[in-house]
Amino acid sequence: MRNISSLYSKEPTWFCNRLRSRLNIPNNAASWVFEAGSITQRLRNYYGQHVRVQVLNNTWQRSFISESRLLKLPQAKYSLTREVLLLVDDTPLVLARTILPKRTIQSAQHNLSHLGSRPLGEVIFSYPKLERLALEISHVSHRAWHPEIQQLTQIQQPLWGRRTIYAIHHHPMLVSEFFLPEILNH
Template identity: 75%
Template sequence: MNNKSSLYPKEPTWFCNRLKSRLNIPDNAASWIYEPGSITQRLRDYYGSRVRVQVLKNQWQRAFISESKLLKTSPIKYTLTREVLLYADDIPLVLARTILPKQTISSAHRNLSHLGNRPLGEVIFSYPRLERLALEITQVPVHSWRSSIQQMMLVTQPLWGRRTIYAIHHHPLLVSEFFLPAILNH
């Protein structure tokens, strides 16, 4: 069994941001996909301190091949993989997967490897020279999620997501975020 992700057995199909017009993204999903700031901050603006993080996975492992290509790392190198659920008032809002190469963690003075239940967005958006290098979009069919995620999140419809390459001190990290139905009402 492929254990690279606790979210899905094989990674979703990602599309270049330039295909927006062909993807027919609904406005409520586009609002989150194209959010220029921190998703965490936007959630905090709405829910306040009720926003919580549940860590689903946090371990060193090999990334998916497309993730390695985007990060320009060798597919045989280990990266820190962190998968989380952001929720508020027991309502699941966002599933996220972050791939952190060792050099990026070192350049960020190890702040990224000891997040615990702190949202990644609160940390990376505090860096004054955070760069957003690329954005890709997906819509993940229900059957593509692991059954445990389908049951825990009550996934009954395809989920929109985005995959963003950020850079801290010119060192990349990859953040994939999937927007659960409850978030689309905000």
């Protein structure tokens, strides 16, 4: 069977946002995990136009079981899966995985299915009625990442991450973001 993710072979363990105080998230990571606005915009505010997207995967495929459940999709249903690396110049900052169900793409007039190297955040945060429905947190061991991703990003420590359910016109999408060490310095 084909891998469900080009980032990791096994889905990370996710924790409910209500457990925030028990997770002992360092302040520098918490500032990114709990960022209410666009991660892309925050990066652009700091780095300007040096922020770029490297697309690692952009295919229709099945999601992990918990992703399908969160999106209320049958497990066998294919969704557009987009995995990217956000960089400033050549420094990796964020790994991201987005699950876009077909009905969400249709409700956004297909603006989400042809992003290319444009950041997702620039598109979805332009929708006036974008809703944030849920947030979960993860702390992912460096060994969980595929070797190619470890080499590309030089991951040598656990990464803090978040996954957020957003909705456009009441149609959900799931965005998972993992914060690499370099970003935690800002």
